[in-house]
Amino acid sequence: MTQDLLIAEPKPVHDGGAHAFGRLTRQTVLPVLTGVALLAIWEVSVEFAGLRPAVLPAPSAVLQTMWANRELLIVNAIPTAVETIGGFALSVVFGGLLGILLSYSTLARDALYPNVILFQLIPKVAVAPLFMLWLGIGWESRLAISLFIAFFPIVISTVSGLNAADAAILRLCDSLTATRTQVFFKIRLPYSLPFLFTGMKISMTLAIIGVIVGEFITSQRGLGYIILFAGSRLETAIVMAALLVLCVVGLVLYGLVALAEQIIMKRFGE
């Protein structure tokens, strides 16, 4: 345990700045060009195959529709985003607390862990109508569905994370007569951060799914509602436009977690 292992990448025969620039260009330009090419193919095939816009609109049509309905889309993107953040926050709080309980109490772990797993095996989408029955058609049921779907990765990652500190460091703390609280905040929590962030990234993507499912069922507002409503009227261009906005919302929220990870791991990483 004296040195870090460095796995060296084989160096290219012709070294130099030109090669490095070539790599960067490849990594950005190539996927962008591929994406554009695929969009172009889509655009042309729609014309060529004579597909009706109700079945598959061309990308240009989607973008046009998006612009034309931008107010509608933004107005509905906001509740989706807000409820996703709410569901995510609840997952972190409840999932985190449950994870801590399961880590510190063998009784709780033996009693609850198998049940939590069983709970998770229930197809959550199918349970959503039940939540609507219990909690109504407001944000309460949507948040509940989101929490239900998104909290498990937090529980798992919290449990793994809190056990990640190695025995040697815990023995050191023992020798220093550290209290359990000190060990939790000064050792276990920092060591668990990489695990927590992985869990949170997964949880965020699930939280948004939960909200969309909730919107499908409660059909009041939000991007899910737009997708369902427009879909029922065969306005496929709006459906796709809403999907596009949804992707952006998801990416931004995921990106926020990733950004938080960067900032915090700089301080608490190796």
Add this chain to the structure above:
Amino acid sequence: MSACSAKSGQAFVRLSKVGKSFRIEGGTIEVLRHISIEVADRQFISILGPSGCGKSTLLMMLAGLEPVSAGSIEIGGQAMRTPRRDVGVIFQDPTLLPWKSALENVLFPIEIFRLPFAKYQARAEALLELVGISDARHRRPRQLSGGMRQRVAICRALIHEPKLLLMDEPFSALDAITRDELNVTLLDIWERHHQTAFFVTHSIREAVFLSDRVVVLGGRPGQVVLDVAIPFARPRDLSIGESLDFNRICGELRQAIAENHARRVAG
């Protein structure tokens, strides 16, 4: 072969008929039996023996991290049952916290003890200076070599001025040259406060170089097979390793270890 007991007066550390057994599937295994050692204050004593002889277990019991199965351990007149703040421990693995700098790692015990940082900051910096890594004090463990990390661990064990210093093969994971350097550094820094010290090792030369006294553990279960006083004056430098006396003592120790090892292997 000269046995050595505590000088007249009180022993600072007293092990009385200490035994240790572990429960394994199928029964118990006795690892140590009837270990009785008395150590005077300010003595540097090495526990020497091959791997598996129980010497690390003995140190863990001295640290209060393992309970004794038989007998008792007294340190400074008080029974040793749980870890105490007047004891400093250095393990084989430096186990530094990766997100803290060298300086912050040295101050970690102060953080746990909830003592004021300001009071100990100067001392931490002085310790790092003594072991020669003052320039690296703001670096993180990842940026330090194995030898440097162990130096930080030494400073960390001494920051709170313990009365007893316990070391479990702290240099075993390092290369021979770094090990020699650290032996000298350790003595350098130990002689400032000259606290009672227990040093566990399987290196005969290291034990003889560092200590006032070497206790050899051997047999199964482990017992004290030899207790030798080391006559060299302090401060010592590495050249004593070439002297005849040094090698004669090493020979004695090697023989004692070999005899008991043969007995163990034979069953």
